[in-house]
Amino acid sequence: QVQLVESGGGLVQAGGSLRLSCAASGRTFSSYVMGWFRQAPGKEREFVATIATNAYTTDHADSVKGRFTISRDGNRNTVYLEMNSLKPEDTANYYCAAKYSYDRSSLFRRIADYDYWGPGTQVTVSS
Numbered sequence: 205q206v207q208l209v210e211s212g213g214g215l216v217q218a219g220g221s222l223r224l225s226c227a228a229s230g231r232t233f234s235s236y237v238m239g240w241f242r243q244a245p246g247k248e249r250e251f252v253a254t255i256a257t258n259a260y261t262t263d264h265a266d267s268v269k270g271r272f273t274i275s276r277d278g279n280r281n282t283v284y285l286e287m288n289s290l291k292p293e294d295t296a297n298y299y300c301a302a303k304y305s306y307d308r309s310s311l312f313r314r315i316a317d318y319d320y321w322g323p324g325t326q327v328t329v330s331s
Contacts, residue, residue: 213325226300242296
């Protein structure tokens with residue numbers, strides 16, 4: 205079992221930055237592929253970024269490439285999403301997710317791939 209809790213959301217002006225954190229419980233954090241997803245009002249949840257258990261293989265959605273960066277800290281059992289150059293269309297509830305993986309470089313981009321989810325943190329970008 206893994207429990208996830210996101211933090212760091214808030215209200216920011218367009219062009220600003222935020223760093224989201226997701227703290228994971230459990231002693232096997234290093235064995236979980238981690239992902240960030242977001243869901244805007246009236247829209248489906250969508251993939252944002254994912255990071256493999258090796259901590260350096262990553263992938264980001266085209267809509268955030270060059271602006272967002274996913275990273276993880278095994279000592280803190282935490283995954284981060286650094287968000288820069290924020291746009292009003294980035295406004296959404298952001299969720300982190302975890303999936304156990306034996307492979308050190310695997311990445312997962314589909315909602316259905318993930319086993320555990322946090323409750324989410326709201327990000328609002330004003331124009």
